[in-house]
Amino acid sequence: MNLSGHEHSVQMVSASDALLSSDHRLVDVVDHLLDKGVVLRGELWLTVADVDLVFLGLDLVLASPDRMRADRDRPV
């Protein structure tokens, strides 16, 4: 234990081990990482009388709805 009472730990893991692990901490690490990579982003401004009212930032997914549904339904 340490000054704040919070457990201090250090873990070093290879990428392949992290991907294959079911440890909840590593699952969390991997889940955030796999959101990265090439993603196309879109931006939409809703403007009235030259006043910017609403900004929408969009991640564009380049796949047909059927394909996305099929991917989502596959077992993890």
Add this chain to the structure above:
Amino acid sequence: MIAIGWCYADASPLEPCATDKVGNVAVVYVSKNSARDARARALAQLSAVKMLDPFLPLSPKRYMSLNEARALAADRSEDILARLRSLSGRVQISAHVTWSNPDQACSTVASGRDWLANRCARIGALQHRVEIWSRTLFHAIDVPQSSIVKEVLGPESARFDALVRQSSACDMMEGIAVSARDLRNTLPGQVTVSGVWPGYSFSSLDMCAS
């Protein structure tokens, strides 16, 4: 066939990856069986990054067909080439940090103004803590702070991604782990150092355009 990324047109990977040329770049793809979910696609990308230098990874959570990736390559070839050049000889290593935040308990606030001031102070403290973690973890390895992507994941967690030379990536991971172990009494937390990854946090095509 499912796309997992892009490489130079003259690269020739081995199984399970294959390439399809589009001008000066090539789409790297795998069979549907090798790409059934995000983790499977990420595993295929680990194979690709070992065989192909440079390799520009598609986000594993994106499901893109070969034809769609070909269309993107034709449309954004200059951006893809620029990003491939920046990834040449380099891979990503990451440090995921969680800590306990004794200041997180929100005290009773009298007004909306107080709440906003309180929130602003908490955000400032969080950004300060993330900066300290970043400088402390990476001070021992030769990576400039400007080459580190810092992402706040919540009030008690953050991730740091660095693009490093492939040849020294394992040594750098060890260097970060050693720095983290030295923080037992001064900056307690749980640190997970992972790698080597494709350059996920350094692959945004929009970054090329800016």
